[in-house]
Amino acid sequence: MRKIILFGSGHLGKEALRLLGNNNVAFFCDNNQSGRFIEGKKVISYSELLKIHNDYIIVVSVNEHNTDSIITQLEESGIEKYVPYLGIKGKHTILWNMKNVPEFFDNPENIYKAQKNYYKYKFEHERKQLEYLKAHSDITRLRPADGELRKRQIKLLDFVDDFFKLPISNEISPFLICGNLLGQCRHRGFIPWDDDFDFGLIREDYEKLKKYFISQNRAFFCSTPYKEQNGENRERYFSELEDKYPDEFLMDIDAGKLVIFMKNDKRRLWIDFFPFDYYEEDYDFMNHKKYIAQIESEISKLRYTKDIIRFVDSELKNNENISKIATGNMYFGIDNDETYDKSIYNRTGRWINANEMFPLKEVQFEGRTFLAPNNEKELLRFEYGDYMNYPDDFGSEKHSGLGDYLFE
Numbered sequence: 270m271r272k273i274i275l276f277g278s279g280h281l282g283k284e285a286l287r288l289l290g291n292n293n294v295a296f297f298c299d300n301n302q303s304g305r306f307i308e309g310k311k312v313i314s315y316s317e318l319l320k321i322h323n324d325y326i327i328v329v330s331v332n333e334h335n336t337d338s339i340i341t342q343l344e345e346s347g348i349e350k351y352v353p354y355l356g357i358k359g360k361h362t363i364l365w366n367m368k369n370v371p372e373f374f375d376n377p378e379n380i381y382k383a384q385k386n387y388y389k390y391k392f393e394h395e396r397k398q399l400e401y402l403k404a405h406s407d408i409t410r411l412r413p414a415d416g417e418l419r420k421r422q423i424k425l426l427d428f429v430d431d432f433f434k435l436p437i438s439n440e441i442s443p444f445l446i447c448g449n450l451l452g453q454c455r456h457r458g459f460i461p462w463d464d465d466f467d468f469g470l471i472r473e474d475y476e477k478l479k480k481y482f483i484s485q486n487r488a489f490f491c492s493t494p495y496k497e498q499n500g501e502n503r504e505r506y507f508s509e510l511e512d513k514y515p516d517e518f519l520m521d522i523d524a525g526k527l528v529i530f531m532k533n534d535k536r537r538l539w540i541d542f543f544p545f546d547y548y549e550e551d552y553d554f555m556n557h558k559k560y561i562a563q564i565e566s567e568i569s570k571l572r573y574t575k576d577i578i579r580f581v582d583s584e585l586k587n588n589e590n591i592s593k594i595a596t597g598n599m600y601f602g603i604d605n606d607e608t609y610d611k612s613i614y615n616r617t618g619r620w621i622n623a624n625e626m627f628p629l630k631e632v633q634f635e636g637r638t639f640l641a642p643n644n645e646k647e648l649l650r651f652e653y654g655d656y657m658n659y660p661d662d663f664g665s666e667k668h669s670g671l672g673d674y675l676f677e
Contacts, residue, residue, distance in 0.1 A: 270371040271324060274298050276339055276351075277331035278312050285330040285354050286310070293370050295325060300342075319346060326374050327351040336387075352380055353387035403659040414461045421536070422459050426635055428538040429466055432518060432529060437481040443468035443542065444629050444640045446648065451656055454645055458635040466540045472585070472602065475544040479527055482520035490574050491521040491528075507537065524568070524577040525604040544602030546585075547592040547623065554620050557590070557600065564603050577604070599623035621651055 272295035275282045286294050286308060296313045303314035318327075327348065329339050333355050343351050373379050414422060432438065445453055446469040452460040470478065482488035491506045510519055511532040521528040530539040548557065564584065571577050581604040585591055591603070598620040625647035629640040642648045649656040 270375045271326050273374070274313075274318060274322070274325045274327050275310075275330045276318075276327050276343075277329065277335075278302060278307050279331065281332060281354065281356055282330040283308060284356060285328055289328070289370055293374075298327075315342070322348055322350075326380070328354050330354045337391075350377075350380060352383040355387075355390075408659050409455055409657065411456070411461050413456070414459065414463075418462070418464060421464050422635075424533055424536075425464070425466055425538055426637060428531065428533065429540060430637065432540060435481075435518065437478060440481075441470060441474035441477050442629055442640055443470055443474070444626075444642060445469075445632070445634065445645075446543065447652065449634070450641060450645055451649055451653065453632055453634045453639075453641060454649060455657060457633065468540065468542050469545050470542050472544050472546050475527065475542065475602070478542060479520070479522060482518075482527075482529075487514065487517065488520040488522055491523070511537070522574065522578065524574050524581075525602065543605060545599055545621075546602050547594065547596045548598040548600060548620065549590050549592050550596055550598060552590040552598065554598075554618065560588075560590075561603065568604075595623065595627070597623050599626060622647060 270293070273289055273293055274296045275285050275289075275294055276298045278297040278299045282297055291309070294310060296318075297307055297310050298315060298318045299312050300315055303312050303317070305312050327343065327350065329336055329343075329351055331339055336353055336355065340351065340353065343349075413419065444450075445467075447467040448460050448463045448465070449467055452458055452463060479488065489506075489510060491510070507521075507530070511530075515532070517531065519530055521530060525543070527542040528539050529542070530537055532538075564581075567580060568577055571580060581602075584603060588603075592598075600621055625644040626642040628643055630643050631638050632641040632645070653660070
């Protein structure tokens with residue numbers, strides 16, 4: 270087998286040396302203490318390791334606090350063949366269960382499993398930390414964001430302020446929804462980990478905003494084709510528009526939302542606007558759920574954003590259950606299936622009570638004045654249930670796929 274380099278020359282490195290066998294280890298590596306010998310093994314520098322790593326297997330033998338930084342260092346250098354080791358008591362590792370060191374390291378699958386077991390251990394360890402945090406802290410008293418995230422929040426606030434200086438802002442009434450409404454009610458500002466801005470608009474105002482940007486020749490379909498909207502084509506189109514219209518508000522007409530964006534100091538800032546519709550008083554909500562399922566099925570067959578918008582416009586025009594005037598029944602727009610997972614909200618089995626939403630009222634958010642539902646708690650309960658406690662997915666990355674990888 271290829272010999273091992275132990276990355277870390279402290280007590281865990283020495284422990285790993287005894288476990289793996291003196292004959293199977295060639296060197297220690299250390300970022301801070303190279304050139305000396307430990308138990309007969311030379312300690313090489315990281316620059317020396319980079320020259321020879323292809324001929325060796327690297328075992329990361331540092332404490333848990335430093336393991337992730339060493340792994341990042343290795344991966345940034347293109348080194349993928351490494352095994353994390355946190356000691357014989359670290360049951361996440363399969364190192365100490367092996368019966369034969371050469372056989373273990375000769376099988377690439379074992380190296381993959383050792384890496385995977387390490388991340389399973391980290392996943393479980395951090396889950397327990399989060400559970401402890403949730404059980405012993407008050408979410409309403411969390412400190413605000415700091416560092417780069419806080420800087421982005423401040424820039425986003427300034428961006429929103431500038432948007433409300435546009436003439437169209439006097440003709441529409443955007444109101445806080447989602448995480449921003451939750452943050453206003455629970456934290457009087459941003460949720461500590463939030464970095465976006467969401468507004469709701471009744472359908473009439475939603476169309477006004479769209480038409481305004483179209484009239485200014487600043488409205489575009491960036492998500493074309495629709496089913497490739499998260500690909501590099503979309504990002505390239507965004508960048509080209511930002512370069513062509515620097516320091517200008519631009520609109521992406523997406524399927525189910527309007528996105529106002531602008532590049533600011535090399536980073537994109539954006540505001541999302543989501544439509545809400547009124548429904549006839551005698552229209553049963555359970556029938557609406559079935560209708561939404563049909564809409565989503567039809568949308569899934571369409572490739573281009575323009576086709577989806579054309580289809581939705583036709584439904585809005587011809588569906589007699591969608592009211593053109595204010596009623597007591599309100600719900601997210603029928604085109605919101607790509608931006609809201611309606612199944613979350615359908616658990617209530619009822620409409621949003623429009624009489625609780627309007628008239629809108631002024632609220633304070635990070636020292637700014639915005640509009641919000643008259644009874645914001647009604648919408649928050651509708652969206653989140655027990656919104657004054659930690660969410661079930663607190664601390665997790667919803668789109669990382671990490672869970673599928675770890676527990677497949």
